[in-house]
Amino acid sequence: MSRRSFLRGATQVAAAGSMIGSSAADEMAASEAAGASEVEALRGASELEISVNGKLRTVEVEPRTTLLQALRTHMEPPLTGTKEVCGMGSCGACTVLIDGQPAYSCLTLAATCAGRPITTVEGFGSPDAMSDVQQAFCDKDGMMCGFCTPGFVVATHAALERAPEADLDELKYQLSGNLCRCGTYPHVFEAAQAVQEDRARGGEGR
Amino acid sequence: MSRSNHRPESSEPSWGKRSDLDVLNRDIPRVDGPVKATGQAVYTHDVRLPNMLWARLLIHPVPRAEIESIGLEAASEMPGVVHIEALKEPGDAVRYMGDDAVLAVVAAETPDQAADALRAIEVKAKRLAPVVTPEQALEEGAPVVSRRRNADSNVGRANERGDEALADAALAGAVAVVERSFEIPVQHHVCLETHGHVIQPAPDDEPVTVYASTQSVGGTPRGLARTLGRDASRIRVLTPHMGGGFGSKFGPGLEGALAARIANATGRPVHLMLTRSDEFAIAGNRSGSRQTLKVGAGSDGRLVGLKLQADKLGGVSGGSLPGPPYIYTVEDEAAVSSKIRSVHTATDGSRAMRAPGHPQASFAMEAAMDELAYLLGMDLVEMRIRNLESEVHHRQLRRVAEEIGWGEHPHRDRPGSAENGRAVGIGFGVSVWGPGGRSSRCDVTVRPDGSVVSATATQDLGTGARTYVAAIVAEELGLTVGMVEARIGDSDLPPSVTSGGSVTTGSSAPAIKDAAHKARESLEVLLEDVLEAPVGSYVWKDGQVSVRGDASRSLPWIAVCALLREPLVAQGEFREFLHEGRIHGAQAAKVEVDTLTGRVKVLKMVTCQDQGLPLNRLALRSQINGGMIQALSYGLLEQRVFDEQDGFLLSDNLDLYKIAGAQEIPEMVALIDDEDERPSVCGMAEAPVIPGHSAIAGAIHNACGARLTRMPFTADNVLETLYGKI
Ligand code: FES
Numbered sequence: 059m060s061r062r063s064f065l066r067g068a069t070q071v072a073a074a075g076s077m078i079g080s081s082a083a084d085e086m087a088a089s090e091a092a093g094a095s096e097v098e099a100l101r102g103a104s105e106l107e108i109s110v111n112g113k114l115r116t117v118e119v120e121p122r123t124t125l126l127q128a129l130r131t132h133m134e135p136p137l138t139g140t141k142e143v144c145g146m147g148s149c150g151a152c153t154v155l156i157d158g159q160p161a162y163s164c165l166t167l168a169a170t171c172a173g174r175p176i177t178t179v180e181g182f183g184s185p186d187a188m189s190d191v192q193q194a195f196c197d198k199d200g201m202m203c204g205f206c207t208p209g210f211v212v213a214t215h216a217a218l219e220r221a222p223e224a225d226l227d228e229l230k231y232q233l234s235g236n237l238c239r240c241g242t243y244p245h246v247f248e249a250a251q252a253v254q255e256d257r258a259r260g261g262e263g264r
Numbered sequence: 265m266s267r268s269n270h271r272p273e274s275s276e277p278s279w280g281k282r283s284d285l286d287v288l289n290r291d292i293p294r295v296d297g298p299v300k301a302t303g304q305a306v307y308t309h310d311v312r313l314p315n316m317l318w319a320r321l322l323i324h325p326v327p328r329a330e331i332e333s334i335g336l337e338a339a340s341e342m343p344g345v346v347h348i349e350a351l352k353e354p355g356d357a358v359r360y361m362g363d364d365a366v367l368a369v370v371a372a373e374t375p376d377q378a379a380d381a382l383r384a385i386e387v388k389a390k391r392l393a394p395v396v397t398p399e400q401a402l403e404e405g406a407p408v409v410s411r412r413r414n415a416d417s418n419v420g421r422a423n424e425r426g427d428e429a430l431a432d433a434a435l436a437g438a439v440a441v442v443e444r445s446f447e448i449p450v451q452h453h454v455c456l457e458t459h460g461h462v463i464q465p466a467p468d469d470e471p472v473t474v475y476a477s478t479q480s481v482g483g484t485p486r487g488l489a490r491t492l493g494r495d496a497s498r499i500r501v502l503t504p505h506m507g508g509g510f511g512s513k514f515g516p517g518l519e520g521a522l523a524a525r526i527a528n529a530t531g532r533p534v535h536l537m538l539t540r541s542d543e544f545a546i547a548g549n550r551s552g553s554r555q556t557l558k559v560g561a562g563s564d565g566r567l568v569g570l571k572l573q574a575d576k577l578g579g580v581s582g583g584s585l586p587g588p589p590y591i592y593t594v595e596d597e598a599a600v601s602s603k604i605r606s607v608h609t610a611t612d613g614s615r616a617m618r619a620p621g622h623p624q625a626s627f628a629m630e631a632a633m634d635e636l637a638y639l640l641g642m643d644l645v646e647m648r649i650r651n652l653e654s655e656v657h658h659r660q661l662r663r664v665a666e667e668i669g670w671g672e673h674p675h676r677d678r679p680g681s682a683e684n685g686r687a688v689g690i691g692f693g694v695s696v697w698g699p700g701g702r703s704s705r706c707d708v709t710v711r712p713d714g715s716v717v718s719a720t721a722t723q724d725l726g727t728g729a730r731t732y733v734a735a736i737v738a739e740e741l742g743l744t745v746g747m748v749e750a751r752i753g754d755s756d757l758p759p760s761v762t763s764g765g766s767v768t769t770g771s772s773a774p775a776i777k778d779a780a781h782k783a784r785e786s787l788e789v790l791l792e793d794v795l796e797a798p799v800g801s802y803v804w805k806d807g808q809v810s811v812r813g814d815a816s817r818s819l820p821w822i823a824v825c826a827l828l829r830e831p832l833v834a835q836g837e838f839r840e841f842l843h844e845g846r847i848h849g850a851q852a853a854k855v856e857v858d859t860l861t862g863r864v865k866v867l868k869m870v871t872c873q874d875q876g877l878p879l880n881r882l883a884l885r886s887q888i889n890g891g892m893i894q895a896l897s898y899g900l901l902e903q904r905v906f907d908e909q910d911g912f913l914l915s916d917n918l919d920l921y922k923i924a925g926a927q928e929i930p931e932m933v934a935l936i937d938d939e940d941e942r943p944s945v946c947g948m949a950e951a952p953v954i955p956g957h958s959a960i961a962g963a964i965h966n967a968c969g970a971r972l973t974r975m976p977f978t979a980d981n982v983l984e985t986l987y988g989k990i
């Protein structure tokens with residue numbers, strides 16, 4: 059089998075699977091039927107609407123495009139707060155919320171995100187109006203180089219949602235999907251605990 | 265025009281009495297915290313320019329091969345491909361895994377297109393014997409992979425020190441002698457932001473802009489000048505934020521040169537960042553080593569003789585290892601001998617990594633201290649203190665011992681037993697570093713509207729440099745940190761040093777202080793007419809200036825600045841007396857070993873660290889904790905694995921190359937040694953990474969009697985050491 063036919067086959071498998079959003083699948087089918095050029099079919103690009111941080115965004119994706127790629131390189135303007143470090147689900151730098159649940163955006167096909175609200179690190183706050191978790195990361199120095207920080211911020215929001223009263227061991231477990239090379243972990247734990255205390259005292263929690 | 269010309273040669277800058285400080289020596293949240301925590305900080309990875317190309321490298325999967333052909337035709341016809349070139353010709357050799365294994369580079373309109381094109385390149389090559397282990401390198405008739413000119417073997421020239429016969433004689437007279445061989449693996453830096461650049465070409469009369477993930481904003485223009493075909497002064501490098509370096513990002517490297525070449529060839533901006541697997545293959549590492557160390561002590565515990573034979577394993581580079589005795593002293597220097605050589609393999613060359621060579625030396629030396637103490641029935645802390653010259657180490661060791669509960673620990677002069685299933689132990693280690701400082705400049709600008717900018721071409725690797733660039737000025741002028749804007753990460757700013765060897769703080773902080781002091785004196789000249797007191801008799805505090813001893817004569821900051829008719833620019837430079845050259849640290853680790861499964865759990869780690877005046881206690885604790893965590897990760901988890909038969913790098917991702925995660929993190933205590941009252945500053949980031957894995961190995965030994973001589977301390981390593989090979 060030539061390389062091209064292999065790629066094409068792979069695209070069709072993806073299109074036939076349940077993982078793909080209907081708009082992309084329809085578009086694929088339509089372009090095949092219309093006898094689109096081989097290259098077109100191969101690329102299988104189609105428009106997808108996704109809701110990111112409360113805004114509907116239109117983005118051109120292929121069946122293989124991950125949510126991470128859609129955010130960082132396909133969207134205009136791109137959202138680069140979400141980081142790519144491993145691209146294979148080992149590090150958590152790409153963590154976002156999908157339907158309120160934490161997910162590795164590098165392992166999520168963009169096409170599966172139609173109709174599912176996505177929250178990225180940018181969606182939690184801005185430098186002038188940070189979320190309580192973001193503020194606590196600053197206060198407790200839960201960052202050094204900061205490259206892992208967006209992933210940790212999202213993961214911490216999710217952890218405190220899932221297990222608001224988590225003790226330290228449970229917090230470590232909840233945050234075990236994220237890696238930091240600079241070694242900020244103890245400061246990240248302190249930040250999470252500060253948020254817990256603040257929320258328990260009736261702090262806002264955003 | 266700068267008003268700083270008015271400056272009288274009155275007083276020298278000084279860090280001041282610690283009790284007088286309002287900003288420094290406190291917890292200062294980092295000034296770029298909010299942009300980092302909200303995802304707004306733009307790293308090189310995140311730079312997006314109009315019309316930008318995405319470039320990728322093709323790296324040969326094995327270290328040694330003879331290239332038969334590199335077929336670019338199919339790839340060059342792939343959609344979106346704009347530039348494609350092979351870096352090897354038929355008949356060329358791939359000599360090692362590293363930059364020499366880069367076969368081709370592709371630039372395309374989108375990242376996916378670049379990746380697709382890469383897969384379409386057809387490489388035909390004959391694989392050659394891999395030479396990835398020292399055993400393979402030392403085999404009779406092994407292919408020579410050394411890069412030394414006229415090399416006829418893979419062994420570099422041995423560095424021999426001392427007289428072996430004298431060392432042997434001294435060891436023969438020792439009361440206690442230990443001899444052990446140690447194997448220390450190669451460690452990767454694993455910067456979470458990989459190496460790379462975004463290069464924006466420009467017409468001849470405009471500067472080329474280079475976004476670089478670098479530890480050397482100032483050195484990168486020179487590194488790219490030749491490839492870009494223009495003078496370094498017309499290359500502007502920007503590094504507003506960077507995702508870790510740890511010693512691996514000093515120059516543009518092959519990836520920078522290729523990005524520059526493509527930008528020149530296409531006239532378009534080029535984004536070339538290594539992928540994670542590229543990073544493991546070609547972005548450097550901490551050299552491994554194999555050491556055989558023999559040390560003897562007298563009945564009083566003092567070391568009397570030492571012999572070391574070591575191979576540095578730095579791939580095609582030399583590797584690093586400081587000579588013995590590491591930190592500890594042998595009374596008679598003539599009783600120390602060493603033979604250290606490099607053994608080259610066809611693997612990526614080692615680079616500087618946080619305290620190059622020191623963690624390797626620490627591992628063997630601290631093991632010897634433990635074992636000698638046990639042979640002599642001596643307390644582990646006492647044994648160390650007897651062989652350390654510096655009082656600073658003595659007090660630091662006592663402090664970490666107290667913090668970790670050494671006084672209550674049941675076996676301080678002998679190891680515990682493996683019989684109980686779960687054994688708890690404590691271990692120790694010490695560190696030193698000479699961070700130095702050198703020429704660096706800073707401009708402080710005060711504007712009539714009260715705004716202040718502190719600017720220097722340093723970079724913040726995550727150390728908190730940006731924060732003290734503002735904080736030092738705030739302290740001098742009696743302002744809050746938020747009132748001073750820090751500008752760094754731009755080669756157009758006043759030059760500073762490359763960040764390596766913990767020199768950044770010791771170099772740039774004095775220059776910032778000097779500039780702030782000059783600005784203050786210039787303002788005091790203006791105040792002479794208004795508040796009628798001579799220069800040098802003002803107190804700058806809480807956003808006010810007042811005459812010392814007469815608080816009624818004062819002006820708010822904004823009114824002082826209103827006296828300026830134009831911005832005041834004060835130029836500061838490195839001042840030797842404001843920096844310190846030597847630091848010390850001590851660490852303790854407490855572990856639990858499950859002697860049935862071999863599992864090691866680190867329960868607690870403690871460091872006590874000096875550094876002169878702490879500029880920012882919060883960032884300092886982060887650095888200390890980060891050092892301990894990297895050492896823990898090195899000791900427990902990290903292992904580069906090559907397939908010895910074919911030479912594939914198997915551990916080229918974060919699933920197989922493990923680094924410490926949240927669940928490995930023990931209770932951590934970072935103690936800032938406030939008994940260090942030196943009125944000067946210095947960097948300290950190297951020191952806390954040096955002894956942590958040694959302290960953990962010592963704690964495992966103390967817990968259950970297993971002296972691990974190999975890293976990492978995996979369960980099978982523990983079981984094999986306890987019960988022998990199964
Ligand atoms: S980039 Fe997604 S888990 Fe690492």
Ligand code: FES
Pocket residue numbers: 201202203204205206207237238239240241242456507508726
């Ligand atoms: S802060 Fe640098 S990787 Fe986490």
